[in-house]
Amino acid sequence: MADDKSIVATSGALGRWSPGVVTLTLLALTLSILASAVVWKQLSERRHRETAVHFETHRAEIALRIDERFRGYRMLLRGSQALLSDSKDIDPRTLKNYLRWLRFEEDYAGIQGIGFTMWIEPVALESHVRAMRREGYENYQVWPTGPRDGYSSIIVLEPSDWRNQRAIGYDMYSEAVRREAMERAMRTGQGALSGKITLVQETTDDVQAGVLLYMPVFAQGMPVASEAERRAALRGWVYMPFRMSNLMRQMFVQHPDALRIQIFDQAEGPASMLYDSHPGRHDAASGLVSVEHITLAGRDWLVRIEALPGFAPEVDAKQAELVSIVLMGLLFVVATWFFSLTRERARILARTTDSLRRSEARYSALVNLAHDGIVATDTELRLTFVNPGFLQMVGGEESSLLGRPLDEMWSGDGQESHEQILARLQDGQGKRYEVEFVRGDGKRLTALVSDAPLNDGYGSMRGAIILLSDISERKEAERRIAHMASHDALTGVPNRLMFDRLLAHTLDQSRRYQHHFALLFVDLDHFKQVNDQLGHHVGDMLLIEAVKRMQGSIRSSDTLGRRGGDEFVVLLPETALRHDAEIVAEKIRTALEQEFILEGHQVQISSSIGIVLYPEHGTDGDTLLRRADEAMYRAKGGGRNRSHYCG
Numbered sequence: 001m002a003d004d005k006s007i008v009a010t011s012g013a014l015g016r017w018s019p020g021v022v023t024l025t026l027l028a029l030t031l032s033i034l035a036s037a038v039v040w041k042q043l044s045e046r047r048h049r050e051t052a053v054h055f056e057t058h059r060a061e062i063a064l065r066i067d068e069r070f071r072g073y074r075m076l077l078r079g080s081q082a083l084l085s086d087s088k089d090i091d092p093r094t095l096k097n098y099l100r101w102l103r104f105e106e107d108y109a110g111i112q113g114i115g116f117t118m119w120i121e122p123v124a125l126e127s128h129v130r131a132m133r134r135e136g137y138e139n140y141q142v143w144p145t146g147p148r149d150g151y152s153s154i155i156v157l158e159p160s161d162w163r164n165q166r167a168i169g170y171d172m173y174s175e176a177v178r179r180e181a182m183e184r185a186m187r188t189g190q191g192a193l194s195g196k197i198t199l200v201q202e203t204t205d206d207v208q209a210g211v212l213l214y215m216p217v218f219a220q221g222m223p224v225a226s227e228a229e230r231r232a233a234l235r236g237w238v239y240m241p242f243r244m245s246n247l248m249r250q251m252f253v254q255h256p257d258a259l260r261i262q263i264f265d266q267a268e269g270p271a272s273m274l275y276d277s278h279p280g281r282h283d284a285a286s287g288l289v290s291v292e293h294i295t296l297a298g299r300d301w302l303v304r305i306e307a308l309p310g311f312a313p314e315v316d317a318k319q320a321e322l323v324s325i326v327l328m329g330l331l332f333v334v335a336t337w338f339f340s341l342t343r344e345r346a347r348i349l350a351r352t353t354d355s356l357r358r359s360e361a362r363y364s365a366l367v368n369l370a371h372d373g374i375v376a377t378d379t380e381l382r383l384t385f386v387n388p389g390f391l392q393m394v395g396g397e398e399s400s401l402l403g404r405p406l407d408e409m410w411s412g413d414g415q416e417s418h419e420q421i422l423a424r425l426q427d428g429q430g431k432r433y434e435v436e437f438v439r440g441d442g443k444r445l446t447a448l449v450s451d452a453p454l455n456d457g458y459g460s461m462r463g464a465i466i467l468l469s470d471i472s473e474r475k476e477a478e479r480r481i482a483h484m485a486s487h488d489a490l491t492g493v494p495n496r497l498m499f500d501r502l503l504a505h506t507l508d509q510s511r512r513y514q515h516h517f518a519l520l521f522v523d524l525d526h527f528k529q530v531n532d533q534l535g536h537h538v539g540d541m542l543l544i545e546a547v548k549r550m551q552g553s554i555r556s557s558d559t560l561g562r563r564g565g566d567e568f569v570v571l572l573p574e575t576a577l578r579h580d581a582e583i584v585a586e587k588i589r590t591a592l593e594q595e596f597i598l599e600g601h602q603v604q605i606s607s608s609i610g611i612v613l614y615p616e617h618g619t620d621g622d623t624l625l626r627r628a629d630e631a632m633y634r635a636k637g638g639g640r641n642r643s644h645y646c647g
């Protein structure tokens, strides 16, 4: 039996998570986290790849767009260049008309204008100013004023809006950055882009960096093969002023807002910055930056492109979040499931344990309080457990009984051997049988044994459980009842039923072995008078004493039986001769005629005895008894107190 400590220990263990469930839960947790990490990593990598591709697409497009745009601008200038180169004299009105007719603003948005700046030798400056004033430019002058080696002057700038009007007469050649580009255009005969300048059209508001694109205009018919020839043939420059922010904003209107575009003139730095799509913004570096050198009309630009936060394709970020939420949800569901499962199992186990504990307590009480003996044995029937009932039954100490083979302590008619009991139990067969114990105090007891094999979970016998009930009293009662049914209650000698059976048995034996025997029929004389004179109970006493005297007159192999009243029969199985039978009858008669002292009364009786022999007077019980009875009556008739041999 489990003790209380083991029960407490078991129930305590149920409150905790079993190692298996903990392992599974941790495994699920780890797997979910790993799965989330893998998906997250893959999405991140994919996102990075896609972002890089996305970025690369924009980068290539930006560079291409700038290049193409400036090719277009050069084409525009070539048109003006061609127009002016074909005229003998520069007629500003012809150029104006051409430019207005061209309506370049419609197709080339972002251009501040297209103009012509005339090269003026110092000697021709005054006549030029006069001519311009004649043309209607009242306060016209070439500015800044002052003596120089040569002058240039903007005489046409379309569209002729207020801003561009501010530039008329300006000598760009007087300013170093512009002059460098103008010289380069003149030297190469090609378009030349200037470095960073501030256009004279600028006011104090929204001042932007500017650049100028020049195309030289040479005099018609003059040779322009060499640099010297080109210098000699120079008439001026058609040019385009650009306000960089306006130009680039228009150019990059289709690019994402999260893409920072910075353009520098030749080298990176605040002083050389031509354009910044996000001026004043200082975001953390995203890592995606490209710096590209492009050459536009002989001038190097450095185009820096940087992906700002938010540039990554939105869809992937959302997808990653969604997957993460799903995986976290899955993790939560799995964890909750394990938790619930474990709690449920713990609850069931606790309930079962509680039930088992109560059940065990009940059975423990039953076993301990049982009047019957309950024992457990090992595979060799050696006692491993005995209950108090068994100790009480057999009278011994538990310590001296444990380890003893149980069947050593009992005996019984037709009892199985030790090996037979074990073989039967190993066969799974239990049995009920009676055995006799000799108690410690020497008394005998009869026990009803019920044995049953105790199996392990795999069908092998690992012992036996045996119940023993003390049935000694019941056996005694059975014996008493059986005795009462076959014996005379007053005298204790076999009654009529029993005697007839004995007689039948004797007849069988005698017939089989040709034996002879004698039968006496004894009737007391005048017994009624004893009853009448001294009372019935004295009559009883007389009957008891008479039986004792008769039993004292016969052998132990002879049987005395009471037929009823004061009639008795005596079976003499070993008496074959008349003479011998008459001697026994005489002994009985003599014994009975002796005086009885009963409760102080002197009582004198006698007896009449009939004698028959087997097989002489009959071969069955009825005949023999009837003829013995008749012989007894003959004796009565002969005067009583005598015997009469049938005949």
Ligand SMILES: Nc1nc2c(ncn2[C@@H]2O[C@H](COP(=O)(O)OP(=O)(O)OP(=O)(O)O)[C@@H](O)[C@H]2O)c(=O)[nH]1
Pocket (backbone or CB within 6 Å): 490, 523, 524, 525, 526, 527, 528, 529, 531, 535, 536, 537, 538, 539, 540, 543, 564, 565, 566, 636
């Ligand atoms: N006390 C006592 N009397 C019994 C018992 N059984 C029968 N009797 C009596 O025994 C007497 C037997 O009567 P009988 O045999 O007819 O009379 P008897 O006086 O013996 O006469 P004879 O046999 O002719 O000598 C009756 O009075 C019965 O009532 C018994 O168990 N106890």
